[in-house]
Amino acid sequence: MYLWENMPFILIIGSLVGAFIMAMFARWKRDWCPYLTIISVGFSFILSCILVYRVAGGEIIHYYAGGWRPPWGIEMMIDELGAMMLLLLSGSFLLISIYCIYAIPREIPPSVSGWYYTCFLLTLSSMMGMVATNDFFNLFVMVEVTGIGACALVAAKGEKLSTEAALRYLILSSTGAAFLLFAIAFAYQITGNLNMTYVAAEMAKVKDQFPVIIWVMISFFTIGLGLKAALFPLHIWLPDAHSSAPSPSSAILSGLVVKVYIVSIMRVYFLVFGFDVFTGTYMRYLILVMASAAILFGSFFAFVQVNLKRRLAYSTVAQIGYIFLGFGLGTAWGIMAAMLHIIIHAFMKVCLFLSAGAIYYQTGRKKVTEFTGLGYQMPVTMVAFTIASLSMIGIPLFGGFITKYGIALGSLEANNPYFIALIVLSGLLNASYYLPLVWQAYFVSGPKKFKLEMDAIPFSMLLPIMITAAGVIYMGIFPNGPLSFLGKAVARFLL
Amino acid sequence: MKIDFSILLLNYPYFVSVIIFCLGCLCILTQHNLLKKVIGINIMQSGIFLFYIALGNIKGGIAPIFDPAMPEAAIYINPLTSTLILTGIVVGFSVTAFALALIVKLHQFYGTIHAPHIIRMRSLG
Structure with missing residues (x-):
């Protein structure tokens, strides 16, 4: 009973406590860390499954920290989108932590491997807090902790490039957090509340009174969260x-971290400001322009990259554009496509980055020109890679098609059919930088004839790749479950 | 559109905090020295903290501690913003510490903390 009532809190605190325990084991028993992490994340996963089950039963879970009711206390609210995100986060982290057992000793120095798991669980905890919280200041704290945890995940490698990238990430992400904090100050100034539900109710009353502050506030929210979500410029x-x-870490950052900021920004736009303000301040049109630019330029940049992981990273920029485009359209199908793409893209990108890691683990290859013969040396990994690539392009029966279909329907609903042309063009661009890899892996002959053999990587690295690839296919063939589950969240967004 | 300057004068703490925020932002964007960028983040955050404090303050208000000796109509300031800023300062401190640690590491790798030099050395290989 105690567990049942306090479930959202235990979910978030559970992984936070796990992070501190891992910091202890980092000094004492470094070898136990991966397994303890799997136990901790598995616990979060089970709790998330129960939460999804409860939310699917029609209940929206409210949790009041310390028993203080909303205008004063911190409230956690788990609606359909939040529950789905919790399940996605803990599920993906579970898969990635299984993958970590063998991948981490190869990629980062042994002295920091225990600390890596500390940051791993810290990031999970704060991301789950970010999607569960209904309080603005709590959101800011969780955003900052996620920023620090994610930077630490990048810097863990301890090389020149990753240290420099982590510092740049840290500086820009704390700049974004500062903008977010200022926006929250404006929200508190004109509404006198920090709880999102109450801010929304007050905002509806005073929005005509403070047009300039509303305008500045929505811009600051867009800069702050958009900087962290990597919206195009x-x-x-x-x-x-x-x-x-x-x-x-790449799988976590690309597949999950940028998504939780998008969930927050969607809530700010639709639940706090409301659709009228979102459109009335022209922010919706700006989002549409930036999302279209992200789709085009992200794909162009990805096309010219030689390093495989850089190509995947630029592809993330383009795919973030899809999500912003979906909810920027502001119609039921558009928002639904955005929410679905958050899930589908998480599956695809986690699969692709883990495959890239597996390829590096077995063959040491990092470049897109070195795929020759991989289809024979690593058949399972390459099949998963192919599935995820086809899904990126948007072939029917794969997950990516559902999003593209949804965005096309949404743009018809919004009387703006130009975006269908954009979607088709972007599908062609995606094909131009994913299909050559697949073609090269299977059909380009090397100096000697390749023999079909099994992947020479541990099964615990193969399993997450296979499961995420299966998830991509599942979302493509049976999208009805998530569609009907998220339908209520979409209806509430457009209220 | 006519701007009423007396409002600006009455609310000068907000005005000052916005100026500090903009200075910090400018510092992050224009300075090449990585340490100065981190200082810029701190300046930016200080501006926001000042904004919050000014938000909670009331002219002539007293600290919100209940005292039976005080008259009924005493004006208390809003303590919430100050407590929020305590959290904000801690967060800012941890970001600064982490950024400084990374800068130390970069200095070990490259021997400089000047961003253009680092980029040039990286592109040379």
Whole structure:
């Protein structure tokens, strides 16, 4: 009963406590850290499953920290989107922590491997806090902790490039957090509340009274969270940070970290400001322009990269554009496509980055020109890579198609069919930088004939790759479950 | 549009805090020295902290400690913003510490903390 009532809190504190325990084991028993991390994340995963089950039963979970009711105390609210994000975060972290057992000793120095798991769990904890919280200041604290944890995940490699990328990431992300804090100050100034629900209710009353402050506030929220979510002109930190990090960190950063900021910004736009203010301040049109630019330029930049992980990182910039485009359209299908793409892209990017890590683990290859024969040397990994690539392009039966279809429907609903042309063009661009890799892996013959053999990587690294690839196919063939689950969240967003 | 300057004068703490915020932002964008960038972040955060404190303050208000000897109509300042800023200072401190640690590490690698030099050395290989 105690567990049942305090579940959101235990979920977040659980991994935070896990992080501190891991800091202890980092000095004492370094070899136990990965397994303890799996236990801790597995615990979060089970709790998230129960939360999703409860939310699917029609209940929106409110938790009041210390029993203080909303206008005064900190409130956690888990709605459909939040529950889905919690499940996605803990599930992906569970897969990545299984992958870490063998990948981490290869990629980062042994002296910091225990600390790596501390940051790992810290990031998980604060990200879950960010999607669960309904309080603005709590959101800011969680944003900062996520920023520090994510930077530490990049810097863990201890090389020149990753240290420099981590510093740039840290400076830009704390700049973004400062903008966010200022925006929260404005929200407190004109509404006198920090709880998002109450801020929204007050904002509806006073929005005509303070047009300039509303305008500044929504811009600051966009800069602050957009900088952290790598919306196109603010994406400059992303490629370096994501490509120089160890592969498990890249998967976390690309697949999950940027998404929680997008969830926050969606809540700010639709639940706090409301659709009228979002459109009335022209912020929606700005988002549409920046998202379109992100899709085009992200794909162009990805096309010219030689390093595999850099190519995947620029592809993330483009895919972030899809999510922003989806909710920027502001129609039911658009927002639904954005939410679905958060999930599908997490599956695809985690799969691709873990495959890139597996390729590096077995063959030491990092470049996109070195894929020759990989389809024979690493058949399972390359099949997963191919599935994720086809999903990126948007072939039917794969997850990415569902998003593209949703955005196309959304742009028809919004009477703006130009975006369908953008989607088609972007599908072609994605094909131009993913298909050559697949083609090279299977059909380009090397100096000698390749023999089909099994991947020479541990099964615990292969398993997460296979599961995420299966998830991509599952989302492509049976999207009805998540669609009907998220439908209520979309309806509340457009209220 | 006519701007009423007396409002600006009455609310000068907000005005000053916005100026400090902008100075910090400028410092991050224009300085090449990595240490100065970190200082810029701190200046920016100080501006925001000042804004919060000014938000909670009331002219002539007293600290919100209940005292039976005080008259009924005493004006208390809002303590919430000050407590928020305590958290904000801690967060800013941890970001600064982490950034300084990374800068020390970069100095070990490259022998300089001047950003353009680091970029040039990196591009040379």
